[in-house]
Amino acid sequence: MRRPFNFSAGPAVMPQEVLSQAASEMLDWHGSGMSVMEMSHRGKEFISIYEQAQADLRELLAVPSQFKILFMQGGGLAENAIVPLNLSKGGTVDFVVSGSWSQKSYIEARKYGTPQLAASSEADGFTSLSDPTTWQLSKNASYLHICSNETIHGVEYHELPDLKALGSQAPLVVDFSSHVASRPVDWSRVGLAFGGAQKNLGPAGLTLVVIREDLLGQALPICPSAFNYKTVADNQSMFNTPPTYSIYVAGLVFQWLKRQGGIAAIEARNKAKAALLYDAIDNSRLYLNKVAANCRSRMNVPFFLRDESRNDAFLAGAREHGLLQLKGHKSVGGMRASIYNALPIEGVQALVDYMREFEQTRA
Numbered sequence: 001m002r003r004p005f006n007f008s009a010g011p012a013v014m015p016q017e018v019l020s021q022a023a024s025e026m027l028d029w030h031g032s033g034m035s036v037m038e039m040s041h042r043g044k045e046f047i048s049i050y051e052q053a054q055a056d057l058r059e060l061l062a063v064p065s066q067f068k069i070l071f072m073q074g075g076g077l078a079e080n081a082i083v084p085l086n087l088s089k090g091g092t093v094d095f096v097v098s099g100s101w102s103q104k105s106y107i108e109a110r111k112y113g114t115p116q117l118a119a120s121s122e123a124d125g126f127t128s129l130s131d132p133t134t135w136q137l138s139k140n141a142s143y144l145h146i147c148s149n150e151t152i153h154g155v156e157y158h159e160l161p162d163l164k165a166l167g168s169q170a171p172l173v174v175d176f177s178s179h180v181a182s183r184p185v186d187w188s189r190v191g192l193a194f195g196g197a198q199k200n201l202g203p204a205g206l207t208l209v210v211i212r213e214d215l216l217g218q219a220l221p222i223c224p225s226a227f228n229y230k231t232v233a234d235n236q237s238m239f240n241t242p243p244t245y246s247i248y249v250a251g252l253v254f255q256w257l258k259r260q261g262g263i264a265a266i267e268a269r270n271k272a273k274a275a276l277l278y279d280a281i282d283n284s285r286l287y288l289n290k291v292a293a294n295c296r297s298r299m300n301v302p303f304f305l306r307d308e309s310r311n312d313a314f315l316a317g318a319r320e321h322g323l324l325q326l327k328g329h330k331s332v333g334g335m336r337a338s339i340y341n342a343l344p345i346e347g348v349q350a351l352v353d354y355m356r357e358f359e360q361t362r363a
């Protein structure tokens with residue numbers, strides 16, 4: 001069955017193989033007589049699913065042994081509170097605001113500490129990234145927060161900043177929700193990374209947190225126990241019931257990623273997909289992407305029709321061509337194509353072909 005190509009920003013496209021496998025195992029997982037969603041999280045069946053998912057993710061992302069991998073709930077937005085509750089010590093924390101998501105994080109942190117703006121690219125409409133050497137770093141910040149891929153504005157750090165090289169000892173906190181597992185991570189630069197699963201890892205409900213061990217155990221007294229990273233880590237993510245079915249499906253995605261050749265192979269494919277789409281945009285008279293070339297996202301590509309009166313016709317034609325969920329975020333307008341790991345290059349090619357046809361015949 002050929003399904004339409006789905007460009008949703010999240011919850012987003014899943015590998016079809018994974019959906020088929022989950023469907024075939026729905027009523028009876030591996031002869032257990034149970035669906036995964038019916039299993040005790042403390043039973044041997046689910047523990048084996050959990051351990052396999054942990055091991056596969058650690059291998060895929062090359063997570064060093066001094067980092068814990070936590071499977072939590074609450075999504076990226078809850079982490080905007082959970083991170084300062086655990087790491088701010090109620091004091092100064094630095095933020096680089098590069099789009100809607102880091103801006104939300106910055107505002108939420110005011111409840112728990114004293115966030116300082118190290119840099120912001122709001123003045124240019126979040127179409128660029130400031131050079132880390134220009135950041136105003138606080139001397140005593142407990143951490144510095146960035147969003148490494150701004151899902152709405154389509155801005156991505158092609159390389160994580162090296163805070164040590166900038167003379168800072170602050171751990172780097174990274175919201176990598178919308179490009180986790182799309183490329184390797186340089187863990188030597190990271191203190192904590194978090195992401196909701198529903199963009200690139202699996203179903204909504206699972207939130208991934210990867211945290212360096214020395215950052216555990218500093219939570220504010222008001223931190224809810226279920227959101228205290230040390231409590232979660234000490235209980236292998238089972239202090240309370242974890243999102244078992246989402247962990248299971250994410251585990252199937254990790255195995256799919258390994259079959260694709262791992263993260264390096266996926267990254268090469270993601271680069272090719274993004275180049276195909278950006279080239280089509282840049283070489284047209286109708287379409288426009290405003291993000292600076294050195295920080296264009298390989299996952300989320302916002303673009304505009306220079307004649308905005310054609311937006312509805314563009315979207316209607318796209319749907320007829322089996323190209324779904326291309327409408328841009330309401331705060332930015334225009335279009336957005338999210339081209340996550342599970343969106344094949346054939347989908348990007350189909351989009352580019354449609355964009356050319358629309359420009360030539362219907363614009």
Ligand SMILES: *Cc1c(COP(=O)(O)O)cnc(C)c1O
Nearest residue numbers: 075076077078101151177178196
């Ligand atoms: C989607 C997204 C979030 C919010 O995730 P929720 O699961 O809705 O809380 C946070 N940060 C980034 C970068 C995102 O793309």
